[in-house]
Amino acid sequence: MDYERQQHAPIYEALERFRKKRVVPFDVPGHKRGRGNPELAQLLGEKCVGLDVNSMKPLDNLCHPVSVIREAEELAADAFGAAHAFLMVGGTTSAVQSMILSVCKAGDKIILPRNVHKSAINALVLCGAIPVYVNPEVNAQLGISLGMEVSQVEKAMDENPDAVAVLVNNPTYYGICSDLRTIVKKAHARGMKVLADEAHGTHLYFGRNLPVSGMAAGADMAAVSMHKSGGSLTQSSLLLLNKSMNAEKVRQIINLTQTTSASYLLLSSLDISRRNLALRGEESFEKVAGMAQYAREEINEIGGYYAYGMDLINGTSVFDFDVTKLSIYTLGNGLAGIEVYDLLRDEYDIQIEFGDICNILAYISIGDRLQDIERLVGALADIERLYKKDSTGMLSGEYIAPAVVASPQQAFYAEKESLPMEQAAGRISGEFVMCYPPGIPILAPGEMVTQEIVEYILYARDKGCSMQGMEDPKVEHLQVLQRGYLIMELWYSEFHTGNVKLSVRINRQLFSGESEFQRIDVFESEEFGRFVALDGEIVFSDKDEFIYDEMVTHVPMTVHPNVKNCSDHRWR
Numbered sequence: 238m239d240y241e242r243q244q245h246a247p248i249y250e251a252l253e254r255f256r257k258k259r260v261v262p263f264d265v266p267g268h269k270r271g272r273g274n275p276e277l278a279q280l281l282g283e284k285c286v287g288l289d290v291n292s293m294k295p296l297d298n299l300c301h302p303v304s305v306i307r308e309a310e311e312l313a314a315d316a317f318g319a320a321h322a323f324l325m326v327g328g329t330t331s332a333v334q335s336m337i338l339s340v341c342k343a344g345d346k347i348i349l350p351r352n353v354h355k356s357a358i359n360a361l362v363l364c365g366a367i368p369v370y371v372n373p374e375v376n377a378q379l380g381i382s383l384g385m386e387v388s389q390v391e392k393a394m395d396e397n398p399d400a401v402a403v404l405v406n407n408p409t410y411y412g413i414c415s416d417l418r419t420i421v422k423k424a425h426a427r428g429m430k431v432l433a434d435e436a437h438g439t440h441l442y443f444g445r446n447l448p449v450s451g452m453a454a455g456a457d458m459a460a461v462s463m464h465k466s467g468g469s470l471t472q473s474s475l476l477l478l479n480k481s482m483n484a485e486k487v488r489q490i491i492n493l494t495q496t497t498s499a500s501y502l503l504l505s506s507l508d509i510s511r512r513n514l515a516l517r518g519e520e521s522f523e524k525v526a527g528m529a530q531y532a533r534e535e536i537n538e539i540g541g542y543y544a545y546g547m548d549l550i551n552g553t554s555v556f557d558f559d560v561t562k563l564s565i566y567t568l569g570n571g572l573a574g575i576e577v578y579d580l581l582r583d584e585y586d587i588q589i590e591f592g593d594i595c596n597i598l599a600y601i602s603i604g605d606r607l608q609d610i611e612r613l614v615g616a617l618a619d620i621e622r623l624y625k626k627d628s629t630g631m632l633s634g635e636y637i638a639p640a641v642v643a644s645p646q647q648a649f650y651a652e653k654e655s656l657p658m659e660q661a662a663g664r665i666s667g668e669f670v671m672c673y674p675p676g677i678p679i680l681a682p683g684e685m686v687t688q689e690i691v692e693y694i695l696y697a698r699d700k701g702c703s704m705q706g707m708e709d710p711k712v713e714h715l716q717v718l719q720r721g722y723l724i725m726e727l728w729y730s731e732f733h734t735g736n737v738k739l740s741v742r743i744n745r746q747l748f749s750g751e752s753e754f755q756r757i758d759v760f761e762s763e764e765f766g767r768f769v770a771l772d773g774e775i776v777f778s779d780k781d782e783f784i785y786d787e788m789v790t791h792v793p794m795t796v797h798p799n800v801k802n803c804s805d806h807r808w809r
Contacts, residue, residue: 246309248309248505309511317442318450319479321477321484322475326496329461330354332462335494336459339458339482345366347400349371351370351639352373355681355706357434358681373386373554379566403424405432405433408437408559408562413558414556414557431457437462439466439467439514440525440561444522457478458479459477461477467510468510468514473506525561525603528605531610532614545564545565570621580624584616587616593697639685652719656714666685668716670704672704757770758770766778
């Protein structure tokens, strides 16, 4: 990092020069430096609204930067160890979607954890890519999904060698990190790109003794939410690229959806925050980590709560942990996370990041003070003393592994009907259902609605979670695909060489499992009937039952000491 160059903030400096010129505005925005909207000027301040200006030659243009914005991008790339950086004014949602749209087109497969933010699945709706979900292990006590194990990702890559990319949360909302370096190495060996959703990982680039950042791990792209732990204004973000990506092609993708009227308030906040992190980030995040650890220790002394941290690390599903995250399990007090969330806000004037069924997250960053931590700890102790109750009958889990039966795009645009939530089990969801935050879908378009999912949605609603994504704001009805709607074609492929594969269109998968010796899959197809694949190779089918299969079974049936009729086997 060039520390001398990092002392500059070119967008901020250009705005200061512009402000001193006292330019008369005959362009947008129409409030004309606040004069046309005095209440807005009073709320935000004259200096703020005076810098809410339109793109012009001295200030550059975000869609096609050639001067101060281009320089700000170069400085951001240098600070974050990237080959290129884009300033994003549509939040990290826009950055995540731009990542996926840059590497996926209609029909492409992308491997990703199911506990992704809705922005990733929204991107699949836009581009028509097919998700290959890795269902992460769940911590049964905490009720949270963990990271992607390398073995899970490798299995998904082996079973889907035509996948174009792997997306990794780094870290999750709760601070859990996967083995990103190894995932990158294995994906690149197969020609797949790696995308890092670092909405909660800005500090990883500057803090010491923190999990590895996306760029340091070799990821091809990373979406970094500067407005969270980086200190910039809400809705401002960065998209980072490594040398493997064509920056100008990515800019074209960004310009498909990003505004042509970029806010200079957001752009300057990114510029100033980048400078602050480059010059003082290491010191700042060492302080943040210290405050978070102090809070964990104090909260765990109260009783009833569990503020978890490095103790979760197991080298697989929890490869590393972001110690700046203050994630707290609350069910030990008989209180759902959302109940503690509401109590903190309503009774103690403390606003935390979110509460789910089992946990709360208090977001600690560079603007926090020790006295604020003390106030939070004191309030939690009060709540434990005053509101503790019996936890019998409370749900404990925020993640239910879904069954994907149609692509998100196909289901989103399909003909739908509205059903009472209680009657939706067994149908295919046509919309999102999620608690926000954290914004991880309980249901996404194209996923099968199960009774367990219905019960969870109703429980979360009744506990007071902010339910989003549905057409019905009361969360009483769900949009499902009409019966008989043609879902996506499913194909099984047997790969012989890099240039040869045998593909069979299947109606459904009847069984999938692993013995101590091999992987076993059973499918149903029009052409072959039912067929069995062992370790990715078709070995038996109805088509050749009396030609090949019968001969194969003669010897083992003759010598087996206890032959049994298996016609009632689960896949029959």
